Amino acid sequence: MPKQGYHHGNLRAALVEATLALIAEKGPQGFTMAEAAKLAGVSAAAPYRHFEGREELIAEVARQGYTLFGDLLEYAYDDGQPTPLAAFLAVGHAYLAFARKHPGHYIAMFEAGVDPGANRALAQAADRAQQVLYRAAEALSARIPADRRPPPAMFAAHIWAISHGIVELYARGKPGARSPFTAEELLESGVGIYLRGLGVLDMDC
Template identity: 40%
Template structure:
């Protein structure tokens, strides 16, 4: 019998528990403001238990990124039929699932060659590229429009999350993003 656990030697679902603890910790203090040992404590297991499921810290963050990209791709696909809403879905996902997003776009934190990460990433990119193509004024501007649309929503998201926009304090990110997208891409085509 362990000196820590309340539920016997085996946790039952430690992998999930550690990921959830990581998401919580990332919400509180960013993707680097916590330790593996702290997560183990929160999950009620010994300090080395998480290693068995994730290898090392980077492995855990890779699992978070993979899960995040899958959810992200789902969210974008759900909005894919209304071109204008793809960008809004992008922003909404980042704000509703902030800890995932904060890991996903910091590639030095995890292993980008992970199969789970790759598949979600490709799926999400597909929606964005197809959506931007529908916005392009001329087919020749396809690629440029994709870059512009992606930059616009990604930049808005980053600035909002980092608190750089004064509106972050009280405003509604989704509404602001929608207005912004209409202003820019309402004019472009």
């Protein structure tokens, strides 16, 4: 419980834990700093010892989320995948898994309006996660002739957009019932269509 964490001298962690629960329940704009303090078992004034306000608290949740996200993506990409395509899809699956397992972090990162450049630590954590996807995109697009090859950042952004759309529509909560296909099936088919359009995959692949 957050209150127990506070009594052991870890007020900052207790507030983050409380904020994660509130974000998952009410959304990033649906709670106040006082509610986070109450859930953490401290006075309304106590959070200001560590955070200037709710936005800074949410930014810390986002920073921790990007750190976890980067760890998961790096593990997925470096886990001995046999081909660049397999490694790329593993990163996509890791994206879906993160959104399901860490909804509070995911919302703070992508739906709370937090600027990834709000502070140096947050920017570094966000960039590290993005670099994994850039590396995967660069390796996969290497077979495309240079004059037709999109920049890795653009390639990665397209796949990120596909993944994010699938998460929002089909991978989190009740909206997932809208599709007769799993989020993983949607991701793989969407990536396959995109890669065929670029000439990375043959039409019969």
